[in-house]
Amino acid sequence: MATGAVDILVIGIGNEQRGDDAAGLLVARRLRDRGLPGVAVVEAQCDATLLIDLWAGAEKVYLVDAVVSGAPPGSLFRLDGLRQDSEETHGYRSSHGLGVKAAIELARALDRLPQHLVIYGIEGAGFAVGAAISPEAQGGVAAAVAAIVADLGGEGKRNHA
Amino acid sequence: MANDLRGKTIRVATLARVEGEGALYIKTKGGEVVDVRLNIFEPPRFFEALLRGRDFREAPDITARICGICPIAYQMSAVHALEDALGVRVGGALRDLRRLIYCGEWMESHALHVVMLHAPDFLGYADGIQMATHYPEAVKRGLQIKKIGNEIMTLVGGREIHPVNVKVGGFYRVPTRPELDPLAVRLRWARDEALAQVRWCAGFRFPDFDEDYEIVSLRHADEYPFNEGRVVSSKGLDISAAEYDDHFVEEHVARSNALHSVLKGRGIYLVGALARYNLNFDRLSPLAQEAARSAGLGTVVRNPFKSVIVRAVEILYACDEALRLIEGYAAPENPAVEVTPRAAEGSACTEAPRGLLYHRYRLADDGAILDAKIVPPTSQNQKIMESDLRSFVAGHLDWPNKDLQWSCEQVIRNHDPCISCATHHIRLDLSEVES
Numbered sequence: 001m002a003t004g005a006v007d008i009l010v011i012g013i014g015n016e017q018r019g020d021d022a023a024g025l026l027v028a029r030r031l032r033d034r035g036l037p038g039v040a041v042v043e044a045q046c047d048a049t050l051l052i053d054l055w056a057g058a059e060k061v062y063l064v065d066a067v068v069s070g071a072p073p074g075s076l077f078r079l080d081g082l083r084q085d086s087e088e089t090h091g092y093r094s095s096h097g098l099g100v101k102a103a104i105e106l107a108r109a110l111d112r113l114p115q116h117l118v119i120y121g122i123e124g125a126g127f128a129v130g131a132a133i134s135p136e137a138q139g140g141v142a143a144a145v146a147a148i149v150a151d152l153g154g155e156g157k158r159n160h161a
Numbered sequence: 162m163a164n165d166l167r168g169k170t171i172r173v174a175t176l177a178r179v180e181g182e183g184a185l186y187i188k189t190k191g192g193e194v195v196d197v198r199l200n201i202f203e204p205p206r207f208f209e210a211l212l213r214g215r216d217f218r219e220a221p222d223i224t225a226r227i228c229g230i231c232p233i234a235y236q237m238s239a240v241h242a243l244e245d246a247l248g249v250r251v252g253g254a255l256r257d258l259r260r261l262i263y264c265g266e267w268m269e270s271h272a273l274h275v276v277m278l279h280a281p282d283f284l285g286y287a288d289g290i291q292m293a294t295h296y297p298e299a300v301k302r303g304l305q306i307k308k309i310g311n312e313i314m315t316l317v318g319g320r321e322i323h324p325v326n327v328k329v330g331g332f333y334r335v336p337t338r339p340e341l342d343p344l345a346v347r348l349r350w351a352r353d354e355a356l357a358q359v360r361w362c363a364g365f366r367f368p369d370f371d372e373d374y375e376i377v378s379l380r381h382a383d384e385y386p387f388n389e390g391r392v393v394s395s396k397g398l399d400i401s402a403a404e405y406d407d408h409f410v411e412e413h414v415a416r417s418n419a420l421h422s423v424l425k426g427r428g429i430y431l432v433g434a435l436a437r438y439n440l441n442f443d444r445l446s447p448l449a450q451e452a453a454r455s456a457g458l459g460t461v462v463r464n465p466f467k468s469v470i471v472r473a474v475e476i477l478y479a480c481d482e483a484l485r486l487i488e489g490y491a492a493p494e495n496p497a498v499e500v501t502p503r504a505a506e507g508s509a510c511t512e513a514p515r516g517l518l519y520h521r522y523r524l525a526d527d528g529a530i531l532d533a534k535i536v537p538p539t540s541q542n543q544k545i546m547e548s549d550l551r552s553f554v555a556g557h558l559d560w561p562n563k564d565l566q567w568s569c570e571q572v573i574r575n576h577d578p579c580i581s582c583a584t585h586h587i588r589l590d591l592s593e594v595e596s
């Protein structure tokens with residue numbers, strides 16, 4: 001699953017079986033469909049400790065995940081992943097083993113953080129096993145895709161639907 | 162001491178460093194432990210229901226979703242139970258591949274637990290991240306071993322999470338020897354590092370805690386058990402997986418969703434690495450046995466805190482076994498054995514990293530699943546964890562609450578409970594001590 005040396009890496013992390021926890025994966029999927037040049041995209045349904053290997057060699061990393069903070073479902077957050085106290089702003093719970101926040105702190109302790117790390121968090125409404133993603137979180141997915149594309153300068157093919 | 166007579170209530174809303182979320186409640190009064198409730202595990206009822214009506218061939222893919230950390234264990238128990246029902250035996254290279262993929266999962270699961278979840282307890286750190294600052298090489302080593310375990314799972318299983326390559330009868334595709342050889346190079350590195358990791362764990366300081374549990378695991382004629390064997394215990398049990406329901410029963414626990422397993426007429430029992438080790442030491446590879454001895458372990462380990470060393474030994478064994486399997490491997494002509502559906506019932510136990518995992522299926526003529534029963538290892542260990550908590554607290558009632566609470570969490574972590582099947586996040590507040 002390692003991607004090697006890339007300029008820009010987008011990682012959507014989540015669990016497709018657990019309702020809004022699929023949000024990060026769906027963002028990654030849509031970005032991959034756009035085929036943005038110079039951008040590698042990975043869907044990660046794995047323990048967050050594997051992120052450390054995934055982003056090795058990548059200069060700029062966008063991480064997309066569902067979050068639970070009490071904000072209205074579908075809300076989109078953009079966080080500087082390298083900031084040490086970013087968890088104080090938003091409670092960060094994970095359903096996938098060792099959480100994303102823990103993985104980032106672990107990477108920091110091991111000096112394995114990328115140069116740039118941006119986290120897009122989509123507020124989830126429900127995470128029940130077997131549930132489908134909620135309409136609110138789907139809205140958040142669309143917003144995240146648009147925000148990342150804007151971040152990357154709007155490059156790449158447009159979908160001709 | 163003066164505070165013996167006060168009642169204490171310890172309520173932990175979210176347990177640190179176990180997979181998922183959990184809740185622990187302990188009440189003491191008049192110097193005795195009066196109630197211990199560990200509500201950390203949701204049985205996979207959703208998946209048992211989901212399986213009903215589905216074609217038996219879908220079972221590996223559906224059950225793999227039960228646990229993000231142990232998808233292979235669920236797939237292995239599923240395929241073996243279904244093959245038991247349909248009269249199919251998978252041998253030779255396909256059997257070896259199944260052992261190989263299980264080696265990968267043991268490495269991945271145990272390495273995460275030993276390094277990130279358990280070792281911090283012994284070295285006095287709040288979590289693995291704090292520990293990583295002072296033990297970066299040990300943590301990197303553990304993560305790298307974990308990664309190589311994941312690579313085995315990807316190569317043989319298809320994807321790291323929810324592997325898609327496993328099927329009833331074998332695999333959709335088998336790897337070639339040239340595909341496995343680079344993995345062998347990495348496994349040789351992992352084996353050396355795993356040996357160093359055993360030594361590292363052996364150096365920890367361990368509280369005295371001696372428990373004479375009834376322990377249960379598979380036992381096989383000549384292998385350290387993964388997928389096959391009889392279900393045996395340290396107190397005389399010796400049955401086939403088909404007889405599991407005659408001897409083990411799940412009791413519903415009041416005030417929770419939990420189902421706790423007991424041995425009929427006998428009571429609580431322990432599954433997992435400690436159980437496997439104690440019942441199968443003689444089946445470990447010579448390298449693993451030697452490492453265990455050098456680490457100061459006997460052939461039987463009764464201190465659950467020392468399970469950290471035992472898991473490290475099992476990681477070493479898994480590396481060793483994986484290499485043995487690859488060195489003997491030649492890709493079979495067919496990736497799977499033919500399977501014909503029929504009305505039948507079948508069951509199997511395999512050894513998930515956390516212990517015995519039981520599956521039973523009843524099939525219709527056309528292969529549709531009529532019903533399924535799944536008993537995960539952590540649900541079998543709940544009563545042992547409560548028993549340990551009871552013993553531990555009773556022996557340390559004079560400790561300040563904060564220290565006692567932290568030690569209780571350690572006692573639970575000794576058994577590596579996997580509670581990633583929890584369907585909700587628990588959000589209670591920590592209670593205070595009542596007097």
